[in-house]
Amino acid sequence: MYTIGIDLGGTNIVSSVVDDKYNIVASSKTPTNAIRSAEEIFDDIAKVTKEAVEKAGIEMSDIDSIGLGTPGTVNGDGIIEFANNLGFNNVPAKDMLVERLGVEKVFIENDANCAALGEAYAGVGNGAKDFVAVTLGTGVGSGVIVDGKIVNGVNFAGGECGHMVIMVDGEECTCGRKGCWEAYASATALIRQTKKAMEENPDSVMHQLAKEEGKVSGRTAFDAMRKGDIAGVKVVDKYIKYVSCGLINLVNALQPEIICIGGGICNEGETLMKPLRRYVQAERYSIHSKIQTRIVKAELGNDAGVIGAAILGKVK
Amino acid sequence: MYTIGIDLGGTNIVSSVVDDKYNIVASSKTPTNAIRSAEEIFDDIAKVTKEAVEKAGIEMSDIDSIGLGTPGTVNGDGIIEFANNLGFNNVPAKDMLVERLGVEKVFIENDANCAALGEAYAGVGNGAKDFVAVTLGTGVGSGVIVDGKIVNGVNFAGGECGHMVIMVDGEECTCGRKGCWEAYASATALIRQTKKAMEENPDSVMHQLAKEEGKVSGRTAFDAMRKGDIAGVKVVDKYIKYVSCGLINLVNALQPEIICIGGGICNEGETLMKPLRRYVQAERYSIHSKIQTRIVKAELGNDAGVIGAAILGKVK
Numbered sequence: 001m002y003t004i005g006i007d008l009g010g011t012n013i014v015s016s017v018v019d020d021k022y023n024i025v026a027s028s029k030t031p032t033n034a035i036r037s038a039e040e041i042f043d044d045i046a047k048v049t050k051e052a053v054e055k056a057g058i059e060m061s062d063i064d065s066i067g068l069g070t071p072g073t074v075n076g077d078g079i080i081e082f083a084n085n086l087g088f089n090n091v092p093a094k095d096m097l098v099e100r101l102g103v104e105k106v107f108i109e110n111d112a113n114c115a116a117l118g119e120a121y122a123g124v125g126n127g128a129k130d131f132v133a134v135t136l137g138t139g140v141g142s143g144v145i146v147d148g149k150i151v152n153g154v155n156f157a158g159g160e161c162g163h164m165v166i167m168v169d170g171e172e173c174t175c176g177r178k179g180c181w182e183a184y185a186s187a188t189a190l191i192r193q194t195k196k197a198m199e200e201n202p203d204s205v206m207h208q209l210a211k212e213e214g215k216v217s218g219r220t221a222f223d224a225m226r227k228g229d230i231a232g233v234k235v236v237d238k239y240i241k242y243v244s245c246g247l248i249n250l251v252n253a254l255q256p257e258i259i260c261i262g263g264g265i266c267n268e269g270e271t272l273m274k275p276l277r278r279y280v281q282a283e284r285y286s287i288h289s290k291i292q293t294r295i296v297k298a299e300l301g302n303d304a305g306v307i308g309a310a311i312l313g314k315v316k
Numbered sequence: 317m318y319t320i321g322i323d324l325g326g327t328n329i330v331s332s333v334v335d336d337k338y339n340i341v342a343s344s345k346t347p348t349n350a351i352r353s354a355e356e357i358f359d360d361i362a363k364v365t366k367e368a369v370e371k372a373g374i375e376m377s378d379i380d381s382i383g384l385g386t387p388g389t390v391n392g393d394g395i396i397e398f399a400n401n402l403g404f405n406n407v408p409a410k411d412m413l414v415e416r417l418g419v420e421k422v423f424i425e426n427d428a429n430c431a432a433l434g435e436a437y438a439g440v441g442n443g444a445k446d447f448v449a450v451t452l453g454t455g456v457g458s459g460v461i462v463d464g465k466i467v468n469g470v471n472f473a474g475g476e477c478g479h480m481v482i483m484v485d486g487e488e489c490t491c492g493r494k495g496c497w498e499a500y501a502s503a504t505a506l507i508r509q510t511k512k513a514m515e516e517n518p519d520s521v522m523h524q525l526a527k528e529e530g531k532v533s534g535r536t537a538f539d540a541m542r543k544g545d546i547a548g549v550k551v552v553d554k555y556i557k558y559v560s561c562g563l564i565n566l567v568n569a570l571q572p573e574i575i576c577i578g579g580g581i582c583n584e585g586e587t588l589m590k591p592l593r594r595y596v597q598a599e600r601y602s603i604h605s606k607i608q609t610r611i612v613k614a615e616l617g618n619d620a621g622v623i624g625a626a627i628l629g630k631v632k
Contacts, residue, residue: 062494071513073602073604073605074512076416081604082604109545119550130467130469144569146462146467147463147465148460148464151446151462151570152571153446153570153571153572154446154571154572154573154607154608154609155571155602155605155606155607155608155610156569156571156605157568157571157605158570159569160569160601161568161569161603163568164480164568165482165561165564166481166482166484167482167483167484168482168486168557168558168561170484175601176421176599176603177564177599177601184484188387218616220475231608241484242484245481245484248444248481248493248563249480249481250569251405251564252476252477252479252480253460253474253475253477253480253569254460254467255468255470255471255472255473255474256469257470270471272484278449283492283493285473285476285479285491285493286389286471286473286476286493288389288397289389289471289472289473289494290400291441291471292470292471293469293470299453309617314416
């Protein structure tokens with residue numbers, strides 16, 4: 001039996017047929033062309049899904065369930081209540097898919113939660129029941145899985161761990177609070193921290209690196225560190241300390257089997273992961289426990305979302 | 317059918333027969349007299365349990381399951397791995413109860429988690445499936461319930477939300493980290509904050525109040541506030557802001573149906589709860605959601621532990 005996972009993004013719509021070992025069998029995609037009407041977007045979702053099924057050499061009747069991951073807030077009735085970058089307000093996504101594709105078992109979920117589910121079941125989690133996925137990108141995204149299920153909370157807005165304050169009255173966050181983890185641990189925050197250090201250190205090699213790249217990026221301080229630049233070393237160490245602070249908070253609250261880290265910053269690999277693990281190891285509350293949360297790098301990349309969406313039918 | 321809940325505390329052992337509506341039918345108690353051997357303590361646990369059953373006018377064969385709440389870390393085999401104030405190391409609590417009482421269904425759990433379960437099912441939670449209990453006492457204790465089950469995590473050390481940092485490099489915490497929520501929101505922290513404000517404000521009425529009470533307590537600043545003392549008002553406002561910071565973090569991560577607050581500070585009632593709710597309302601991430609986490613005062617008091625222990629058999 002097969003399932004279908006759909007990743008409805010701000011840029012592209014991807015639909016994939018996934019087998020019962022969580023392998024992607026066939027995919028099709030098309031630009032989202034947001035913002036346009038939900039009717040048009042769902043017509044295209046149906047179109048690429050039928051294409052994916054055809055590419056897989058199967059029939060729609062071979063499909064057990066369909067899952068769709070979307071930005072924004074999705075309620076328990078499969079309605080996308082609000083998705084800013086799609087211009088969606090109360091779009092009955094589930095009903096629109098059932099109508100267009102004739103499959104009864106349809107599940108709609110937030111995209112970060114789908115990605116977490118994908119990594120937990122089919123990726124680095126290898127079936128872990130208690131799992132947190134954290135993405136260090138423009139913001140700090142997260143999805144929390146407890147006992148094999150996504151923690152949606154009472155209003156389906158759960159899992160926003162990036163908006164847990166780690167510094168009372170600290171840096172302003174896009175959410176309106178001050179001092180959120182996201183305001184210290186996102187790639188955006190790292191770039192801000194790098195720029196500040198460059199101002200304070202006019203002789204740092206970071207200036208030259210930024211000139212070569214044409215901008216200050218999430219790599220600038222890491223690259224400077226690799227060249228032995230003291231200011232770069234300090235930026236990286238402080239950034240990793242901020243990232244670890246939120247991770248340790250999650251460990252102490254939930255003691256998941258695994259926390260996986262994704263997002264562009266993860267391309268630093270063990271340069272990031274090793275000191276992160278060291279900080280978590282030193283400060284976690286459960287210092288005497290034999291079993292500890294493992295901190296690992298995400299492995300499914302962009303596929304996590306579609307695979308997670310395809311799994312929704314098995315865990316909802 | 318009846319169940320038994322046992323609260324094994326550092327001071328007393330309480331055993332209660334609980335009916336299927338979560339009412340305590342009969343109880344018996346004895347001093348713990350810690351530290352002594354686990355054998356002796358479990359003999360006394362069996363004794364008070366048999367007494368409670370007799371008081372209830374029933375037989376041990378009317379008991380469906382037994383739950384025991386204990387300080388420390390309990391693993392999935394019902395072994396108390398470590399409980400500092402009982403002097404316990406790897407005590408096979410489950411087996412020791414089965415042997416002494418002849419009831420097969422026996423469950424052992426951390427006491428804070430039992431209290432959370434009691435409030436969630438039988439107290440202010442009224443059956444809420446997603447629930448967090450926070451206790452503002454010497455420390456900040458907590459128990460997290462997701463989908464009706466205690467979040468134990470991979471090593472049974474989960475739910476230590478008091479040890480989530482809200483201030484990077486902040487006040488030292490007993491756990492070894494700096495800036496934990498507990499170091500700002502416990503009664504101990506409030507007393508420290510009060511003493512600091514008294515030093516800085518020699519004319520504050522707090523000096524007179526502390527003299528009358530014979531000590532600086534968690535009430536000093538609240539009482540001063542009620543007398544219109546500006547320094548007292550500032551201490552209370554800042555303290556409530558710290559408490560709310562951790563609560564909002566929990567809301568953003570888990571969006572539980574209810575967060576209940578217990579512990580001595582709660583005797584302040586709405587003086588505490590109203591501004592707490594105001595802060596949470598203003599800063600939560602889910603500002604557009606129709607349904608919001610309710611912040612309420614715990615209602616079972618000391619009974620939460622035994623009732624929660626008695627419920628273990630229904631949720632494990």
